[in-house]
Every structure is written in structure tokens, then in C-alpha cells.
Amino acid sequence: MDFQLNKFQSMTKNSMREFVRKEVMPVAQELDEKAEFPLDSYRKAADLGILDMTLPLEMGGSGADYLSFAIALEEFACGSAALANSIAMNEMVVHLLEIFGTEDQQKKYMAPLVNAQIIGAVALDNMDDAEAANQPLRAVADGNGYVVNGSMRYIANAPIADLVIFFAGTADGKILAFAVEKNLPGLALGKSIDMMGQRSLPVGGLIFNDVRIPLESRIGKDVDGLIIINACLNRMRIFTGAVAVGISQAAMEEAARYSQQRIQFKKTLASFEAIQNKIADMASGVEAARLLVYQAAALTDQKKKSDKQSSIAKVFASDLAVAAGREAVQIHGGYGYVKDYTVERLYRDALFTQIYNETNETQRFKIARRVFNEYK
């Protein structure tokens, strides 16, 4: 077992880290205040090559594994969890098109997606059981295509997306996957959410009202839609874990620096045992969460079953992020409660990681189910 990053991974980590500290961190507070998608930073991130990182060389990408992407994403989340989520969502669209898209779809959408000319979203509901019958979107075959009805809520990137991948159940118990442009007649945006944190991440609903979808918009025609959904969920857990590790790392850094500067009772806060304990717990948590995320990503890259590991990584990392954000504010005292300090935002941003991309309750349910199967 080798815990070293390879050359590409450590180069990626360093370049992303440098970029985030130079380009993202200085504007993160402003992005939070404005609650607008940071198109400018997103385009710069595309120039850096994060959007096509996992795309094979022959398709114009860097051919990197998902572990490398998770490493890069953690660095982005350290500066802005919201931006990291938008990037991860887009990567998922790129990945799905790479594996399940037709040649026409790849030709048409891949380059604009990775160059940040268009933005992608995947509409997946937070559901405990992704059976066809439970799919909120319903597809009915109609001539040379399908008619889709239904609505979904809380989809990251939906309000700004140009291309949407979604899943629909059919009456005969199948789940079909589609990639469509958002400007289709009958496809409308639902309510956008004004969120507590990660405010520059656009999250909103999609409403399908008799949307006619041509046959050629299907992806993964020969694959059970459930398999695609499960692949998405696995990826979402891993990237949410990576985002949570990034938030935790940022909280730890802020707390560690501040506690060495702040003097009370003629000593730095860092010289108090109670503060040292908090920092040590944060650091232990960050290391553990990061390794869990790496493990889940590595298993995914090796095409091994990784859903239990990805659920564990998501739960552990997001619980840690909430605790780390809370303790970082606590260490800052009154300063941590005002918007001039980064930890105030981290406290708000962190809570989302426990909730979205399947709640931690759902993850725990799935982990337990898996463990029960293992130990009968």
C-alpha cells in the first residue's frame, strides 16, 4: 500500500492549490454575498484543465483518474465549496457522456462542456431507493421519441445549466437516461433556492411539462438506467466527501493561524491545551476523511465495488466539516460570528455537505444494509 500521490496527482494538487489561493480565496466572500455563479472563476478553472481532467487523452482530456480529480476538487473546496460543487457536477456530465453518450452527443457537447462554454447538470432526486416506479419524471414513448412529465427539486447547477442529464421511469418498469438542452419547449426552471451557505452554487428545480424528447437524446441506450444512477450516486458521494474535506482543511488552517496570532491572558490561544485539543481533533479528522475519500475514489478507478466506501467517506467527511466549521468559529470567538472572517462562511457552507447528494441518514441506511449483508 503506497500512500504517496503520483507525480501527476501531486502536480495537480499544487497547481490547483496555487490557483485557488490566488484566484478563488480573494473573491470567495464576495461570491457568497452576491450569491451569483462565479462564471469568471469557473472559466479560469476550465483553462487550468480541471473540467476535462478525467476525459481520456484521445478525447482531448488529460486522461486522469477520479482520484486525481478528487484531489483537485478538495483544493477548490478549500477556497469555495460552491464553485467546487459546480465543477464536480459538470465533470459528472462529461463523464456520463464519455461512457454512455453517442458519438454525436460527444461531438456536439464535449468540447463546449470542458471549455466552459456550456454548463452541465445531472438531475437526480434525493431518494432512498431509485426504483423506476419511484422516479419523479415519467417518460411515455411517442412516435420517434418520448414525452416526459414531472418535476424535480434541488438540482445543483440547474438554474445555469445548458445541458441536463436526467432519468425518467416508464410504465413497463424501466429507467431511461437522457441528455437534453435546457431550452426544450415545455422544460421550465423550478424555484431556485436561496441557501444558507454555498450561496454561489445555483440550486433549483426543473419542471417537465409534456416535453417532447427525440430518440437521439437518450444516453446509455443499452444499459439499465439504474446502473447509470448508481454510478452517479457513487461519484456524488465521493465528490461531496472531497468538498467536505476541503471545507474542513480551510477551517483547520484558519483556526490554526488565528490561534497563533490571538493573544488572551498574555498567551496565544495556541498555547492553551483546550485549543490544542480542538486543533488536534480537526487535524486527525481531516487526515482520516481525506484517506477515506481517496480510498473510495481509488476503488472507483479500479472499477471495484465502492458504494459502501463512498457512503462512509461522505458521511465521515461531512460530519467532520460541520464540526470543524463550528470549532473554527468557536476559536475565533466574536470575530468568528461576523462576515469579515472566512470561518463564518465555512460554518454555513459545511452544513450543506451533510444534506445534499443523499442525506447522511440515507448514507447510514445504505452502509448498514451493506454491513448486514457482509455479516450474516
Next chain:
Amino acid sequence: MNTNDELWPMSDQQRTLQQNAREFALKEIKPVAKNLDATSSFSEEIYQKMAAQGLLGITIPEQWGGVGADTQSYALVMEELSWGYASIADHCGLVELIASLLFELGTEEQKKRYLLPLLNAELKCAFALTEPDAGSDLASLSSLAQKVPDGYLLNGSKTFIHNGPVCDFALVLARCQTDGDRHRSMGIFIVDAYLPGFSRGKKEHKLGQRASQLSSLFFKDCLLSSDCLLGREGDGFKNMMIVLEKGRIAIAALALGIARAALEESLNCTKNREPAAIRDNTQTVQWQLADMATDIFAARAMIQHAARLKDSGIPATMHASMAKLFASEMAVKHTAAAVQIQGVAGYSKDALVERLYRDAKITQIYEGTSEVQHIIIARNLQRKEMMP
């Protein structure tokens, strides 16, 4: 929701005050709380109504414009107001502390000039303790009130001062001499906001309790007459500490009110939830609800116990600290759970629990951080041989 009416014998006055505060929270606070949070503003109208309804100066005798009730009543009122909106309760608490100091230490003249108009809501007050470099370590503060022939010359700055942007006067803790025992060299000064040399910083943009407006206060060669001194020179720190006990009981009750609102929201949401979102009666949620209720009950018992000690004239320092530590920690924990129970909807600004989670965090910080409470409790155990 039936809370604690039958849990222990309550006096008629306690019951009436609790009822009044609850009705006030329901009718006057809850309908406007969301807007106050969004606009970061405190409504003058509510302030006037609080005075008119007898929700200011709960423990101050009636002859000075107060209610003349005990600390237990005060804690009950704080819980109810905070159940409406923590920032409003925080305002009640601020007035209570200032009024307590004026009542305990003030001369007849000072009481007439400040206490009566304060409790009639004619004046707005501020409590200026914290400095940029003196937070938990309050005794290290450096604001200086230098003795001059006609009084004092005040210089220094205070930070995160509640009501800073709007106060008419502030009670300012300042050092009277730079040498000597650092705890015994301070005085409390009544500083009028219209005095030359008094200025305010920008309004702080905060995570929560956003209707409690905060700013810095600056004093530059502010000339105070001798009758601005409240209590004795040198007793300032000691006198501040006396009201902090009451303050901690109050903040514990405020945290309790937030947690109770979170529990109530969680129950409502599990009742009214649309069938598509299934998690209504799962054990995970049941456990969360049960833990919330257990902690709320425990916090209320601790708070009322500390308040009873105080009302009986028994030192309540350790018990007030334990109540504050426990109530604030559980409020943060359970407001997070309340958001989680509602999922993404709970994370939206449309949800009350979104605000509760933000409001709760400061209860672990102000009126003595959780770390300071740990130190106080341990010190009482180790040095004063107190046992819980």
C-alpha cells in the same frame, strides 16, 4: 405547546409573565422575525411594545419602571421571547443587565436620569465591555478613564457592542489607572452618545441574531463629568462580574428558546411532510426528537435551578455557568439536527430552522465562551470545593 407549567410550583407572577411573553412572542415577534433577520434591523415599534407590555427590567422594582419579579421569571421571559426570535430576547437581556447595574450601583440622580427612561424605552443603551484585544480576557482591557480636575478623560475603543449603532448611552468599563492590580483598577462609566469624542464604527454584518445590531464604539478625549462614574472607582470589574451571573442564566434561557423552536419546527415538519419525502417516523428522526426534548428539559431544569439559587441569595456562579454551557451547546447541536430533518428545504432561507442554526452559534460565544464556562466550573470545583 404546553411547556413547563406543571413541572414545578410557579408563582402567579411567574406564570403571568411567562404567559405574557409567550403571547408577545407569538403575536408581535414571530410574524416579523424573518424580515428583521433579512434586513438586519431592530424595530423601534417592538422596542416600544416591549416596554409597554412590561417586558423590560423584569427584576427591577416597579418604582423604577421595572416589573419587580425574580430571576426565575426573568429566565422564563427570556425563553419565551427567544422562542419568538433570539435577537429580541437578547435585547430584553441587554436592558436587564444595564438596568440591574444602574439599580444596584446608581445614585438617585443616575437612576432618574437613565434607569427610568431606559425602562420606558425612551433611551437605548449599550454595554461596552469587549475590546479588540480583550475578549475572554476582559481584565486586560485598555480603555482608559484618566482623572482630570472636572471628572475623567476617556480614551479607547470597544468592539462588537450590541446596540452600538443606535444607543443613546453606554455603560463603559474602563481602566482608571494603568498600574496596580489589573482587576481592581477599573470603573464603570455612563457615557452619553452625544458627547464630543464619542463615535461609532460600521454596523457589523453577522452570521445570526442579525436584529441585534453591533458596532465598535470609539472614545477620543471624551470628557466625562464626575457623576458619570457608576459605583466606586476600582470596583468596576467586580461589579460587572456580579451581573454576568444573571446574564449567563439569561443567555442559557435564550439558547433554550432557540432549541425549543427547533424542536417545534421539527415536529411540525414530520407531521405535515408530503408523502414523497419519507422520513417522517423513522427512528433516526424519533431519536433526534427525543434527544432534543431531553436536552431542552434538562436545560430548563438547570436554568431554573440556577435562578432559584440566585433568588435565594446563594452564589449561583457555577450553576449559571453549567446551565449556559449546556444550553448553548445543545442549542447548536439540535438546530443542526433540525435543518437535517428538513433536508435541503431546511437549508433554504425560507425555513425557520435555517435562521435558528445561525442564531444558535453565538450563544456559545457571548456572555463568556464555552471555554470560559469550562474554566469557571472547574475553578469552582477545584478551588471553592463546590459540588454540583
